[in-house]
Amino acid sequence: MCGRFARRSTQEVLADWFGVEPEDMPWFAPTHNATPQSTQPVVRLNNETGKREFALMRWGFVPYWAKDAKVGYSTINARSEEVAAKPLYREAFKRRRCLIPADAFYEWQRIDSRTKKPFAFGMQSGAPYAFAGLWERCKPKEGDPLETFTILTTDPNELAEPVHNRMPVILEPHDYTRWMDPGDPTRPPTDLLRPYPAEKMRSWAVSMVGGI
Template sequence: MCGRFARRSTQEVLADWFGVEPEDMPFFAPTYNAAPQSTQPVVRPSADTGKPEFALMRWGLVPFWAKDAKVGYSTINARAEEVAAKPLYREAFKKRRCLVPADAFYEWQRIDAKTKRPFAFGMQRGEPYAFAGLWERWKPKEGEALETFTILTTDPNKLAEQVHNRMPVILDPQEYSRWLEPGDPSRPPVDLLRPYPAEKMHSWPVSDRVGNVRNNDLELLTECPPEKQLF
């Protein structure tokens, strides 16, 4: 699964990376410990122009037909093998795909029954990247509409499998347009839902401080040798 990630890139860097004008972006600050139910920026096609735009959404997808928003607590991730058929994600996969900007994601390696060690996963060259995501707009009986998203997961590559049995779906920049464009709803881009090449990534142990959602600082991305972990 993917339950935490970091986005240290500035808005200017992300505007250039995703081809969006900075003045058209909603304000958001870097985060070093994005957690479920937090509000994060995602990239989706503009309803007016079809071009990429940033939107702020809550992490944990609530389908448009849900009776209440509580379902979002269990939908932070969607398994790539299930999105084409599972009612929770089926319509979003056909029509409402998005990109979730990140610079690293965190995963925990189980050492023994009581011990887990956190690792960060980023690109070899340190550039930002994007998870494949889905988004939805849910309208309660009263109040404003809520926009939410989920991150797709797949089998791990050789790097990630040393720590966990799943990893988020990461897309290459040349795949962004195809993932975002509506295309034929009956033929969504299932072929993009595969492990990212391990040789383009690297991982490193980080402090167990990342396990506390109240910690949100750049030091969370600093390499922390196992002997300095505070178990």
């Protein structure tokens, strides 16, 4: 799974990386420890213009038909092998795919029954990257409309496997457009849901989460 990640890049860097005008972005600060249920920037296609835009959403997917937003506590990740068929994610996978900007994600390696050691995973180049995600808008029984997201996961690559049995789906920049384009909803880009090449990544031990 992916339960923590870092986004160190400035808004200017991310605007250039994702092809969005800086003045059109909502304000958000860098973070070294993005946590579940926090509000994070997500890149999606604008429904009216079809252009990329940043939107602030809560991490923890709440389906449009949910009566209680608490379901988002257990949906920070979605297994990529299940999203096409699972009712919870099926419609979002067809029509509401997004990118979650990051510079590193954290996983914990179990040392013994009492000890886990955190590791960070980033790019060899030091560049930002994007997780494959799904987003949704719902109107809970109580409160304002809510937009939420989940991060898709897949099998680990050779770098992540010694630490954890899952890793986030990381997309190549040239695949961003195809991932977000709704295209034919009966044929979503399932081929992109694969482990990222290990040789393009690096990992390092951290003394505490957020200490990258």
